[in-house]
Structure formats: structure tokens, C-alpha cells
Amino acid sequence: HAGHDMGAMAHAPAALPEGEALRELPLLANEAGRPGLFRARLTAGPATARFVEGKDTPILAYNGTSPGPLIEAHEGERVEITFANRIAGEQSTIHWHGMPVPAGQDGNPMDPVAAGADRVYAFDLPEGSAGSYWYHPHPHGRTAEQVYRGLAGAFIVKAKADPVPAAYGDTALVFTDLRLSADGSMPENTMIDTMNGRVGDHVLVNGQKNPKLAVAMGAKQRLRLYNATNARFLRLAFANAAMTVIGSDGGLLEAPVAADEILLSPAERVELVVAFDRPGAASLTTLAYDRGWMGPGRPADAGLTLLTVDVSDAPAEAMPPLPERLRPIAPLGTPTVSRRLVFTETMAMNPAGMEMGFLINGKAFDMARVDIVARAGDTELWEIVNQADMDHPFHLHGTQFQVVERERDGKLAKPPYLAWKDTVNVARGETVRLLTRQERPGARMYHCHILEHEQLGMMGILDVQ
Numbered sequence: 001h002a003g004h005d006m007g008a009m010a011h012a013p014a015a016l017p018e019g020e021a022l023r024e025l026p027l028l029a030n031e032a033g034r035p036g037l038f039r040a041r042l043t044a045g046p047a048t049a050r051f052v053e054g055k056d057t058p059i060l061a062y063n064g065t066s067p068g069p070l071i072e073a074h075e076g077e078r079v080e081i082t083f084a085n086r087i088a089g090e091q092s093t094i095h096w097h098g099m100p101v102p103a104g105q106d107g108n109p110m111d112p113v114a115a116g117a118d119r120v121y122a123f124d125l126p127e128g129s130a131g132s133y134w135y136h137p138h139p140h141g142r143t144a145e146q147v148y149r150g151l152a153g154a155f156i157v158k159a160k161a162d163p164v165p166a167a168y169g170d171t172a173l174v175f176t177d178l179r180l181s182a183d184g185s186m187p188e189n190t191m192i193d194t195m196n197g198r199v200g201d202h203v204l205v206n207g208q209k210n211p212k213l214a215v216a217m218g219a220k221q222r223l224r225l226y227n228a229t230n231a232r233f234l235r236l237a238f239a240n241a242a243m244t245v246i247g248s249d250g251g252l253l254e255a256p257v258a259a260d261e262i263l264l265s266p267a268e269r270v271e272l273v274v275a276f277d278r279p280g281a282a283s284l285t286t287l288a289y290d291r292g293w294m295g296p297g298r299p300a301d302a303g304l305t306l307l308t309v310d311v312s313d314a315p316a317e318a319m320p321p322l323p324e325r326l327r328p329i330a331p332l333g334t335p336t337v338s339r340r341l342v343f344t345e346t347m348a349m350n351p352a353g354m355e356m357g358f359l360i361n362g363k364a365f366d367m368a369r370v371d372i373v374a375r376a377g378d379t380e381l382w383e384i385v386n387q388a389d390m391d392h393p394f395h396l397h398g399t400q401f402q403v404v405e406r407e408r409d410g411k412l413a414k415p416p417y418l419a420w421k422d423t424v425n426v427a428r429g430e431t432v433r434l435l436t437r438q439e440r441p442g443a444r445m446y447h448c449h450i451l452e453h454e455q456l457g458m459m460g461i462l463d464v465q
């Protein structure tokens, strides 16, 4: 394959090998030795990866691997994870994206772990918290770079009673994207990358480009898809296989929903059951999606193959059907408070050139300013208004929310199903209305999950009292 003779193409991006067997993510071992507790250690620090034959790529990794180890814990358990920051000269944190953790354990930018220091994150996983979460750094001003250099991992909370048949397996697919120079190094961002968010040359699945999965004919597979890229929108379809959505950011839906395609904006997750009923190859591919861009350098995303599935002729053992009902979701009900958050981009000329501002309600993030004060237990209606030229995936810490309505060009749309979400894309010119209720006091972040935008100021602080 390509990737061997790069001498003549010194300025071109590196080519990566494709078609290797899909690696399972390494599992983070539970060292507690007693039931009810998940205890482990995660060390963030420099490592090297081999993406291209004969070339070492310096990366950042958790416990030496990128994506980081898969964490699998259970509803009802207590989690105690010692975080060791071994990134030279940089603060870091671990943010437990989407998880119901106390504010002091949330790994937010106000609570950094200094280079060389350790800290313990401890929290309980309540009943009903089963879902597909993830973890990543969240230090002030360094989040985007630490994530694109390799720091992100999946965190699955397993249900006590799972309605999805075990025969479907349970495979986590963590999407990251990589920009790689021919010499194997990751280049610095340009000004345009900073404005758009860094989008890589290669979309990787569990660290591999277009890996291969082998299944038997008639098999159904449970796949958890994580968009852990900084800024890439993944509009996905399965060729030659049938997709059913069974879960969102915060766990299972009420009932399965057949889907021809899904849009996964940065930080979103989806749980699928995919039925491989036709022999030959099936593949997970990308469709074009225009999320709005500044300047040149847009990725050509239509028609990329992210994962190839070889469906064997030998039939699978008979698979139990997916239940018609997965779990009840109680609607959040009537709000007593409503808020409006307006996302804008501004442009200014300064001696260094053109500079863009990424603002919420006219303000850039200030660590010393509380933007919203809320009461624990109140149901609130949040209206997220995108008046900017790019889509901005909105993320709220501390709880999951329910999207109730979208409005664009004067047209209202209800979401097709009720779901728990912690990240929702707000397209250019769109307004998204959602219901949210914070249960725990303390400071919480809300921000655009294009991490470069978060870093440039599209973030605020919610103080829950």
C-alpha cells in the first residue's frame, strides 16, 4: 500500500495503510478487587504512534494508547480514578463528558491539574445512568491541542438489566481525525484551522484507517459510535447493511428507530444495531455535509470509507430480535425558567491580521465571570440561537437534556424521538430549544464543542445553587 515511498511527496500529507483487522480498544483494568468499586489510574503523557511504516509520530496518550483505554463500569458503582498529568509543562484535567458527576469532579478549566501532579476523581454512577460517555482533557486554552494530539477515550456505563441481546456483541468505535506530515509529525494549526477547528487528513476508527471487521451472514452488531474529533462532522451511512438507532449520548432510546443516515457532530455519540443480511462487503461511509467554512482547506468528506465489514457466506447463529421497547424516558415537563443563548462570530482587523471572535450573548469566555445562575431541581428551557456562519455543536456539562424543537427559516421541527443528549448541533441560522434540569450544585460549563471555538471563547459558566 501507499506510505512507503514518500520522498518524492515531501509536502503531501502522509498516506496511511488501510484494511487491517479492527483493534479492540484496550480495556482499563479495575484494580479495586471488590464489588461496587471501579478503581484505576490514567496517566496522560507523551507517547509515539506508528501510523506510517518507519516513522514515529509523537502523540499524547492515556496510559500509552490513543484513543485512551476503554472504561467499562456499571450502574450503581463508585468510580475512583487517579489522574497523573505527565504532559511536560502543561496543565490538564479529565472531563467526564456527559456523565452525572459532582461539579468538583467534572475536570473543568477552573480546576486544573498541574504538570507532574496527580489527583483522584471520584463519583458514583447512579441507577439509570447507563450510556456511552467519553473522557478528554479540558484545561483552559489547551483543550483543542491536547485532544487532537491524542487524548480522548470512551467510557461505557453498563446497565444492570440491558434489553439489548448480548448476542449482538458490543463494539465501541471511537472516531478521531489525524493530520500528519510526510515525516510522520503532526503540524501546528494555521490561522484558518483555528477558525474552522482542526480537521485532519484521515478519519481514524480506534486509531486505524478504514479497518476491517469480519461478521457472519445474518449477524446483528451493537456498535457505539463516538465522534471524538475536534471539529469534523460525520454524516454517516452504512452501505449494504441496515442501521437501527437504539441510543444517544445519554443511553438507550425508548424504542429502536430505523435510519438511512446519521449526523454525528463533534462530541456526539450514537448507539446502533446494524444487521448484516447480505453477503459480501458492507461499509460505513461518509456523505457530504456543509457545516459552514472560513477560507480554503475544507475536507472532501463525501464517500470516505471509515470501516469495512466482511460478511461471510456462513450464516450466523440465529439472532434474537431487538425488543420493541428499550426503556421508558420521562419527558422533563414544563419549564419554570427560560433562557436564550445567542452564538455569533465577529471579525476584527488587528496588527497580526484578521481575528475572529466566537461569542455567546456577545461575550467571550472569562473564567472569573459567572454567566448564568440556576437553581438545582428547576426545569429550564434553553433556546440556543446560532446567528453565525458555521454550525456550532452545543454542549452542556452536569446533566443530560432533551431537545424539544428546532427552528430554521421560520420552519419548526420536532425531533423524531425523545432522547437524552449532552451535545446537539445547532446549524447555521438555526435555533434549538431544549429542556434541562441540573440536580447538583456548582459551576458547570456550556460551550461549542468545536474545541478551537471553545478555546477562542465560545463558552460560559453556569452556577447551579
Ligand code: C2O
Pocket (backbone or CB within 6 Å): 095, 097, 136, 138, 267, 395, 397, 445, 447, 449
Ligand atoms: Cu466534551 Cu466541556 O466538553
Ligand code: CU
Pocket (backbone or CB within 6 Å): 391, 392, 393, 448, 449, 450, 453, 454, 458
Ligand atoms: Cu463552534
